[in-house]
Amino acid sequence: MFIERKFPNTRLRRLRRNTNLIDLVSETNLSSNDLIQPIFIKENFDGSEPIDSMPNIFRHGIDNAIKEIEDIKKSGINSIAVFPVIDSINKDSKGSQAVDANNFISNSINTIKKQFPDIILIADVALDPYTDHGHDGVIINDQVDNDETIKILIDQSLILASAGADMIAPSDMMDGRIGLIRKALEDNNYKDTILLSYAAKYNSKFYGPFRDAVGSSSNLGKSSKSSYQMSLKNKEEALHEVAMDINEGADIVMIKPAMPYLDIIHAIKENFKIPTFAYQVSGEYSMLKLAINEGWLDSDVMLESLISIKRAGADAILSYAAKEISKEMQKI
Numbered sequence: 001m002f003i004e005r006k007f008p009n010t011r012l013r014r015l016r017r018n019t020n021l022i023d024l025v026s027e028t029n030l031s032s033n034d035l036i037q038p039i040f041i042k043e044n045f046d047g048s049e050p051i052d053s054m055p056n057i058f059r060h061g062i063d064n065a066i067k068e069i070e071d072i073k074k075s076g077i078n079s080i081a082v083f084p085v086i087d088s089i090n091k092d093s094k095g096s097q098a099v100d101a102n103n104f105i106s107n108s109i110n111t112i113k114k115q116f117p118d119i120i121l122i123a124d125v126a127l128d129p130y131t132d133h134g135h136d137g138v139i140i141n142d143q144v145d146n147d148e149t150i151k152i153l154i155d156q157s158l159i160l161a162s163a164g165a166d167m168i169a170p171s172d173m174m175d176g177r178i179g180l181i182r183k184a185l186e187d188n189n190y191k192d193t194i195l196l197s198y199a200a201k202y203n204s205k206f207y208g209p210f211r212d213a214v215g216s217s218s219n220l221g222k223s224s225k226s227s228y229q230m231s232l233k234n235k236e237e238a239l240h241e242v243a244m245d246i247n248e249g250a251d252i253v254m255i256k257p258a259m260p261y262l263d264i265i266h267a268i269k270e271n272f273k274i275p276t277f278a279y280q281v282s283g284e285y286s287m288l289k290l291a292i293n294e295g296w297l298d299s300d301v302m303l304e305s306l307i308s309i310k311r312a313g314a315d316a317i318l319s320y321a322a323k324e325i326s327k328e329m330q331k332i
C-alpha cells in the first residue's frame with residue numbers, strides 16, 4: 001500500500017489549486033439522498049412552537065407538520081424520522097398509549113403517508129415519549145425490565161408498521177428486541193418493513209435538548225439510562241451490539257451520537273459492511289447552531305460536521321440541520 005513519495009515529484013498541493021480540482025478528487029461526497037430530517041409532531045396542538053434548546057427547530061401540530069414535510073421534500077430530502085410529543089395527561093407508567101392502535105402517532109403516520117406516499121418514513125420504537133417516568137421501558141422492581149418491555153415494543157412495532165411506517169427504528173436498547181420484533185413482523189405479514197436498529201446507542205448527555213423537545217427530561221429527572229444505553233467508554237461492545245442485531249434481523253444499524261463517536265462509525269462500517277446510519281443528535285446540533293447564530297462559528301461548520309460523519313463511514317445521517325443543508329447544497 002505504502003508508496004514512497006518524494007518532493008518535488010510529489011506536490012500534494014497540485015490537486016488543491018482550485019475548487020473544481022478539489023471537488024474532482026474529493027473522496028467523500030454528501031448529497032440530499034444521504035440526509036434524514038427528524039420532525040417533532042405534537043399531540044393536541046395546532047400550529048408550531050419553537051424548542052428553546054434547539055435553535056430553529058419546532059414542535060408542529062399535524063397540519064403544520066404536513067407543511068413542514070412539503071418544505072423538506074422541496075429541499076430534496078426524501079426521508080423523515082417522526083417523533084411524537086405526547087400530552088402529559090396521556091402518559092403513564094407503562095406507556096400505554098404506545099400500544100393503542102388508534103394513537104396519535106399512528107394517525108399522524110397515516111395522514112403523512114396518504115399525502116406523501118413515497119416519502120421514507122422512519123418511526124421510533126421506545127416508550128419514553130409515553131411514560132410518566134421518561135424511561136424507554138417499563139419499570140419492575142426499580143429496574144427497566146428487559147423482557148417485559150420487549151413484549152410492549154413488539155405491539156408498538158406492529159402498530160407503527162400497520163400505520164404505514166417504512167422503517168421501524170427501535171431506540172430502546174433492550175437486549176433481544178430486534179429478533180423478537182422481526183419475528184412478529186414476519187408472522188404478521190409485514191415482510192418488507194425495514195428494521196433500522198439503534199444498535200450502538202450510547203448513554204450520552206448530548207440527548208438533553210431532545211428530551212426537552214419531547215417533554216421527557218423533567219420526568220426523567222436525575223434518573224439515568226445507564227442500565228440499557230451503552231457506556232461511552234466502550235468500543236468493542238458496540239461491535240457486539242451490532243453483531244447481535246444483524247443476526248437478529250436488522251437491515252440497517254445506527255450509531256448515536258455521531259460526532260463524538262466517529263471511531264465507532266468507522267469500526268462498524270469496516271467490520272460489517274452493512275448499511276450504517278449515524279444520528280447527529282440534538283445536543284450536537286444545538287451547540288453548533290447556537291455558536292453559528294451567535295456569529296462565533298461560520299455556518300459552514302454544520303456541513304463540515306456532516307461530511308466528517310460520512311467520511312467516517314455513515315451511509316446516511318439523521319440531522320436536525322438536514323433540510324437547511326440540503327437547501328444549501330441545491331442552492332435554493
Ligand code: PBG
Pocket residue numbers: 124126127128136171172206207208209210211225280281282283
Ligand atoms: C428515545 C430517543 C432519544 C433520542 C432518540 N430517540 C433520547 C433518549 O434516548 O433519551 C435522542 C435524539 C436526539 O438527542 O436528538 N428513545
